[in-house]
Amino acid sequence: MLHIINKSPYDRPALDSALNTGEGAILLIEDGVYAAAKGGAAEARIKAAQGKFKVYALLADLEARGIADRVTDGVSVVDYGGFVDLVAEHKTNQSWL
Amino acid sequence: MKFAILVNEGPYTHQASDTAFQFAKAVLAKGHEIFRVFFYHDGVNNATRLTTPPQDDRNIVNRWSKLAEEHNLDMVVCVAAAQRRGIVDEGEMKRNGKDATNLAPGFRISGLGQLIEAGIQADRLVVFGD
Numbered sequence: 001m002l003h004i005i006n007k008s009p010y011d012r013p014a015l016d017s018a019l020n021t022g023e024g025a026i027l028l029i030e031d032g033v034y035a036a037a038k039g040g041a042a043e044a045r046i047k048a049a050q051g052k053f054k055v056y057a058l059l060a061d062l063e064a065r066g067i068a069d070r071v072t073d074g075v076s077v078v079d080y081g082g083f084v085d086l087v088a089e090h091k092t093n094q095s096w097l
Numbered sequence: 098m099k100f101a102i103l104v105n106e107g108p109y110t111h112q113a114s115d116t117a118f119q120f121a122k123a124v125l126a127k128g129h130e131i132f133r134v135f136f137y138h139d140g141v142n143n144a145t146r147l148t149t150p151p152q153d154d155r156n157i158v159n160r161w162s163k164l165a166e167e168h169n170l171d172m173v174v175c176v177a178a179a180q181r182r183g184i185v186d187e188g189e190m191k192r193n194g195k196d197a198t199n200l201a202p203g204f205r206i207s208g209l210g211q212l213i214e215a216g217i218q219a220d221r222l223v224v225f226g227d
Contacts, residue, residue: 030112080123087221095224
């Protein structure tokens with residue numbers, strides 16, 4: 001399952017809801033990319049999840065928020081083409097709105 | 098691979114419509130097919146041709162229309178959501194006794210069955226909303 005998160009972890013619990021499912025891949029988009037900021041309060045959650053989840057973040061949204069140069073280690077940065085590839089690679093996807 | 102896209106948010110209020118558009122473009126650039134783009138809830142506001150954003154801003158509605166024309170996309174607006182929000186085509190104008198239409202080129206008004214069909218026919222359905 002590909003979990004698509006577009007909510008800041010400091011706003012709504014979408015990231016935690018996805019993490020509670022146990023395993024899979026997480027793609028952070030829109031305000032969801034704030035979870036990928038190195039030094040943020042969500043960094044520990046992202047790092048702890050990396051054993052069970054592969055974590056990705058959308059480049060354009062990182063850049064729009066000025067955090068593309070400080071992404072938490074282990075988070076893979078993808079462009080929109082990479083977003084499409086992730087959806088294609090995973091049989092199911094869930095947008096946590 | 099066949100993709101279907103569901104847009105649940107209006108333009109200029111939330112990033113969802115922008116992300117859906119960029120995603121749709123990337124799907125086509127990758128050589129995949131878009132079976133349908135379905136606009137639901139406030140997403141139907143993406144289909145009014147009367148929007149006039151400032152000249153230095155993106156025109157979200159025209160951008161969808163252009164993409165549909167270039168790639169022969171099927172862009173469907175939910176009829177019940179459209180009626181509530183005043184998105185009107187020729188048929189709806191006559192049926193509901195209205196005096197104007199505002200559906201942008203490339204969009205068509207139809208029912209929720211079109212979303213269900215997209216979910217069945219497409220290999221992937223991706224939802225964009227708030």
